[in-house]
Amino acid sequence: MSLVRESRSITRKFLARPQQEGLGAVVRRSIGRFELRYFDPFLVLDEFSVSAPAGFPDHPHRGFETVTYMLQGAVTHEDFEGRKGRIEAGDLQWMTAGKGVVHSEMPAPHGTQKGLQLWINLSSQHKMIEPRYQEISSENIAEAARDGIKVRVIAGEALGVKSAIYTRTPTMYLDFTLKPGSHLQQPIPKSYNAFVYILEGEGTFGQDSTTSPISAHYLLLLSGFGDGLVAWNKGSKILRFILVGGEPLGEPVAQLGPFVMNTQEEIDQTIEDFENYTNGFEKAKDWRSEARI
Numbered sequence: 001m002s003l004v005r006e007s008r009s010i011t012r013k014f015l016a017r018p019q020q021e022g023l024g025a026v027v028r029r030s031i032g033r034f035e036l037r038y039f040d041p042f043l044v045l046d047e048f049s050v051s052a053p054a055g056f057p058d059h060p061h062r063g064f065e066t067v068t069y070m071l072q073g074a075v076t077h078e079d080f081e082g083r084k085g086r087i088e089a090g091d092l093q094w095m096t097a098g099k100g101v102v103h104s105e106m107p108a109p110h111g112t113q114k115g116l117q118l119w120i121n122l123s124s125q126h127k128m129i130e131p132r133y134q135e136i137s138s139e140n141i142a143e144a145a146r147d148g149i150k151v152r153v154i155a156g157e158a159l160g161v162k163s164a165i166y167t168r169t170p171t172m173y174l175d176f177t178l179k180p181g182s183h184l185q186q187p188i189p190k191s192y193n194a195f196v197y198i199l200e201g202e203g204t205f206g207q208d209s210t211t212s213p214i215s216a217h218y219l220l221l222l223s224g225f226g227d228g229l230v231a232w233n234k235g236s237k238i239l240r241f242i243l244v245g246g247e248p249l250g251e252p253v254a255q256l257g258p259f260v261m262n263t264q265e266e267i268d269q270t271i272e273d274f275e276n277y278t279n280g281f282e283k284a285k286d287w288r289s290e291a292r293i
């Protein structure tokens, strides 16, 4: 039985190269770089690599969500509400910043910590909602395996398994591992903008299985036509990639770093709120994280 009648194709591909970010951290940024400023509703996709004492010290967010998915090691986050936790390999933190969060995200003291951070925009009606965290430890991430394919369902559904994450901006986020010789068919809601980001190995994507394989650290934008994605692993090593899709918001974007609103006036107001500790930033006034560089 074919799960996908017509596969989406690759419209553009970008090699994410290392760049400095935070304090001494390195990220491979694909979405959010100059050539791909915004892929509605996605603002940033960073594949990060960080070793102490580098990190992402105290900083704010407003108007969107950050989705941190650890691949290796661990990161400690602390926020201005006094909330503190460790995100370890395989764990997920889905943070809805809404009207405002101030936090730090710092690496474990030894070794290199690696992961992905995706920034998902919120609609105008949700930009000023109360902040909210959804955190799932690795052993509780929904998983399924069949015919040489393993999927970890971060958000949405795959191979008959659903994630518990509530996605305010409708989103799918699937972590696939394909053994050599395996072939995937994954449905994608027709209205979603979708992309693939390759983490490991080489893969062939789209209807034409004769196209040359694409390797790690590439982001592949998928066309809007098609009811899903087909993928092959024709190599001799495992292929790992994420397939992410989301409902476009179709709203104007006004962004200043970690502040993402709809108009410049709202950005001006956000700066004022952050500087004066108002409208959601009250607790930032006397807060500093314990993380010391």
Ligand SMILES: Nc1ccc(F)c(C(=O)c2c[nH]c3ncc(Cl)cc23)c1F
Pocket (backbone or CB within 6 Å): 021, 022, 023, 027, 046, 048, 056, 059, 060, 068, 075, 105, 116, 117, 257, 258
């Ligand atoms: N404004 C702004 C400016 C600079 C930053 F580094 C950050 C920031 O924190 C991050 C950027 N990518 C990241 N990937 C992983 C993690 Cl754990 C954090 C970040 C940020 F928010």
Ligand SMILES: [Fe+3]
Pocket (backbone or CB within 6 Å): 056, 059, 061, 066, 103, 105
């Ligand atoms: Fe952050």
